[in-house]
Amino acid sequence: MAVSNWFDQLNERYWESGDTDDEVRFALIGLGWFTVDAALPAIKASDRCRATVAVSSSREKATSLVDDHAPLKHGITYDDFHEGQAAEHYDAVYVGTPNGLHLPFVETAADLGKAVLCEKPMEATVERAEAIVDAWMDADEPLMVAYRMQTDPVIRRTREFIDAGGIGTPKYALGEMSQVLTRKILPDPEQWRLDPELSGGCALIDLGIYPLNTLRYLLDAEPRRVQGMVTSTQEMFEQVDEYTTFEIRFGNDLTAACVASQNSHQSDQLRIVGTEGRVDIDPVFFGDVAVSITRDGEQLTFRNDETDQLEEEFEYFATCVLMDREPFADEEHGLTDMRTMDAIYRSAETGKSIKVTDTAGQ
Amino acid sequence: MAVSNWFDQLNERYWESGDTDDEVRFALIGLGWFTVDAALPAIKASDRCRATVAVSSSREKATSLVDDHAPLKHGITYDDFHEGQAAEHYDAVYVGTPNGLHLPFVETAADLGKAVLCEKPMEATVERAEAIVDAWMDADEPLMVAYRMQTDPVIRRTREFIDAGGIGTPKYALGEMSQVLTRKILPDPEQWRLDPELSGGCALIDLGIYPLNTLRYLLDAEPRRVQGMVTSTQEMFEQVDEYTTFEIRFGNDLTAACVASQNSHQSDQLRIVGTEGRVDIDPVFFGDVAVSITRDGEQLTFRNDETDQLEEEFEYFATCVLMDREPFADEEHGLTDMRTMDAIYRSAETGKSIKVTDTAGQ
Numbered sequence: 001m002a003v004s005n006w007f008d009q010l011n012e013r014y015w016e017s018g019d020t021d022d023e024v025r026f027a028l029i030g031l032g033w034f035t036v037d038a039a040l041p042a043i044k045a046s047d048r049c050r051a052t053v054a055v056s057s058s059r060e061k062a063t064s065l066v067d068d069h070a071p072l073k074h075g076i077t078y079d080d081f082h083e084g085q086a087a088e089h090y091d092a093v094y095v096g097t098p099n100g101l102h103l104p105f106v107e108t109a110a111d112l113g114k115a116v117l118c119e120k121p122m123e124a125t126v127e128r129a130e131a132i133v134d135a136w137m138d139a140d141e142p143l144m145v146a147y148r149m150q151t152d153p154v155i156r157r158t159r160e161f162i163d164a165g166g167i168g169t170p171k172y173a174l175g176e177m178s179q180v181l182t183r184k185i186l187p188d189p190e191q192w193r194l195d196p197e198l199s200g201g202c203a204l205i206d207l208g209i210y211p212l213n214t215l216r217y218l219l220d221a222e223p224r225r226v227q228g229m230v231t232s233t234q235e236m237f238e239q240v241d242e243y244t245t246f247e248i249r250f251g252n253d254l255t256a257a258c259v260a261s262q263n264s265h266q267s268d269q270l271r272i273v274g275t276e277g278r279v280d281i282d283p284v285f286f287g288d289v290a291v292s293i294t295r296d297g298e299q300l301t302f303r304n305d306e307t308d309q310l311e312e313e314f315e316y317f318a319t320c321v322l323m324d325r326e327p328f329a330d331e332e333h334g335l336t337d338m339r340t341m342d343a344i345y346r347s348a349e350t351g352k353s354i355k356v357t358d359t360a361g362q
Numbered sequence: 363m364a365v366s367n368w369f370d371q372l373n374e375r376y377w378e379s380g381d382t383d384d385e386v387r388f389a390l391i392g393l394g395w396f397t398v399d400a401a402l403p404a405i406k407a408s409d410r411c412r413a414t415v416a417v418s419s420s421r422e423k424a425t426s427l428v429d430d431h432a433p434l435k436h437g438i439t440y441d442d443f444h445e446g447q448a449a450e451h452y453d454a455v456y457v458g459t460p461n462g463l464h465l466p467f468v469e470t471a472a473d474l475g476k477a478v479l480c481e482k483p484m485e486a487t488v489e490r491a492e493a494i495v496d497a498w499m500d501a502d503e504p505l506m507v508a509y510r511m512q513t514d515p516v517i518r519r520t521r522e523f524i525d526a527g528g529i530g531t532p533k534y535a536l537g538e539m540s541q542v543l544t545r546k547i548l549p550d551p552e553q554w555r556l557d558p559e560l561s562g563g564c565a566l567i568d569l570g571i572y573p574l575n576t577l578r579y580l581l582d583a584e585p586r587r588v589q590g591m592v593t594s595t596q597e598m599f600e601q602v603d604e605y606t607t608f609e610i611r612f613g614n615d616l617t618a619a620c621v622a623s624q625n626s627h628q629s630d631q632l633r634i635v636g637t638e639g640r641v642d643i644d645p646v647f648f649g650d651v652a653v654s655i656t657r658d659g660e661q662l663t664f665r666n667d668e669t670d671q672l673e674e675e676f677e678y679f680a681t682c683v684l685m686d687r688e689p690f691a692d693e694e695h696g697l698t699d700m701r702t703m704d705a706i707y708r709s710a711e712t713g714k715s716i717k718v719t720d721t722a723g724q
Contacts, residue, residue, distance in 0.1 A: 176635075229587075229609050243533055245534060247607045247619070255593055255607045255621075257536070259617075263533065263637065264635045264636065271538075273538075273629045274627060275627065295627070352715070353591070
């Protein structure tokens with residue numbers, strides 16, 4: 001198999017777009033920087049998405065966003081949303097609030113019969129993530145968890161390359177995602193990411209979820225058992241994990257060793273090593289993606305600078321809504337990450353390896 | 363601190379040679395491929411070492427090596443060695459037998475008053491490694507464990523760079539060393555590395571010891587607690603670990619996530635991430651060493667192709683012998699690795715994180 005054949009068209013989508021001129025109208029819930037500076041531009045750039053409603057805890061914030069960003073037309077509060085206001089103006093909601101506030105918006109969307117694109121992690125605790133799954137039990141519309149790596153063309157092609165035996169039998173993986181939170185995101189020590197009620201954790205929940213979920217996707221395998229070590233040395237991280245190392249045993253016997261840190265120089269990589277070769281994705285999680293294939297003593301590197309991950313994510317989700325398709329990352333998929341991360345935290349607390357399926361119990 | 367100043371003289375030794383014209387004469391014990399193809403040429407190339415005696419289980423093998431390689435002069439058997447034959451012709455022994463056979467040669471060397479350069483791991487079990495420490499208790503000569511990374515100039519300079527704050531406060535590390543054992547070393551499924559009595563383990567003991575020990579050296583920190591996952595999928599690895607992932611919590615709160623595999627495409631790296639920057643050493647463990655420093659948005663890479671790691675190792679050891687200095691990697695240093703690896707194996711068996719200092723107990 002010629003390696004270059006797998007990676008020579010990286011501006012292609014590698015998912016079926018189908019044929020439609022329809023659009024999905026979005027209500028944006030939670031107007032933090034990611035919604036405004038990342039999600040909204042992606043929606044504007046996409047062909048099948050249109051942002052029409054802005055939902056915030058503050059009416060002023062919502063209306064001010066509407067004033068600045070056509071085609072947004074309706075600025076409403078969280079309470080307005082739960083009362084069904086402006087429901088005729090959107091087909092789907094994008095939930096971009098702090099993690100621990102996702103659940104009520106998903107419940108209301110279920111009641112209103114709207115589709116949901118929910119930011120990751122799905123919620124702050126396993127219990128609340130399970131409540132999302134319950135709330136969605138009878139829904140006709142899709143719920144997708146917003147794993148932006150899964151719609152990146154480089155990642156999608158790498159998945160097919162590995163599945164086709166491109167590196168022989170995959171044996172193990174290394175993963176890493178780190179940043180200095182207060183420099184990269186917000187200097188404020190009062191931010192919600194440091195509040196365990198709102199976040200459910202910090203380094204693992206916010207960053208470690210990237211190597212965890214991307215490995216699940218690339219290897220088409222699910223975590224069976226995990227162990228981890230959590231460290232917090234700074235006062236700011238007194239209630240959440242500053243950095244976390246963890247190991248995952250997947251169902252196919254492959255194991256992974258990973259690290260996530262909220263207080264280290266920016267650093268990210270994913271390496272998957274098989275019997276016949278190696279895949280390196282570095283950089284991987286901060287927007288730019290480059291894949292290197294090492295095999296038979298040669299290394300080839302491929303990158304794609306043309307694609308915006310979030311635009312792809314929104315377009316893929318809108319296509320699922322319009323074509324009546326089940327998204328790959330549905331609520332059960334999101335719950336598995338929640339259970340896995342909960343098991344890693346419990347392993348760090350107890351000093352024991354934890355079965356991932358055990359997490360619902362004690 | 364200008365990064366380039368730290369790495370611009372990588373053919374220098376970065377250890378004090380002292381002034382002497384004396385030599386150390388070696389008896390080579392265990393004449394496998396590593397002794398013959400790696401250690402012997404390094405001794406020949408070095409200024410202060412001379413190989414004079416060859417010791418093998420087979421008299422024929424010993425005398426045939428002597429015939430082919432001047433200045434080797436005396437070919438003797440293991441029994442001859444233990445009886446003190448040819449003892450007047452060497453000052454130090456190089457112990458290059460399978461791991462589980464090191465102890466009696468060290469004991470005899472102690473009785474004969476010879477210095478010892480002992481291959482790593484120090485032995486096959488903690489108990490036998492402790493017996494080496496006991497045997498060496500009253501010795502006047504140095505015992506050094508043969509960690510070749512510690513005398514590599516790139517590694518030595520990187521250690522000083524990190525110690526001087528080159529990447530801020532180190533927070534975590536990733537390490538990896540993998541090969542396909544049957545392709546890289548020996549195709550024979552009967553080889554001693556697959557026999558737990560002789561080896562004490564496989565992926566971790568033989569390869570994982572590299573990231574473990576090199577991190578100890580680079581970070582000037584000792585393992586306090588570990589956990590690990592051991593996997594063997596092939597019949598050949600029925601009694602030993604085919605691949606192992608492990609986590610280490612060091613005394614300075616830094617944690618590391620590592621992998622070692624004896625049945626994966628060759629792959630190695632060491633990454634240390636601090637608050638202000640990152641050190642990548644890739645490649646690192648298979649002979650070639652290149653270090654990249656990432657800081658302030660810039661990456662600089664340094665390599666040194668002029669130095670032979672084993673020649674440096676022998677020369678450093680000989681200098682310790684001649685100058686009456688204690689080697690950095692003495693028997694206590696080697697014992698810590700044995701205890702750490704034993705704790706990782708016990709963690710994998712029990713599913714619990716293990717204190718490294720606990721290992722001498724149950």
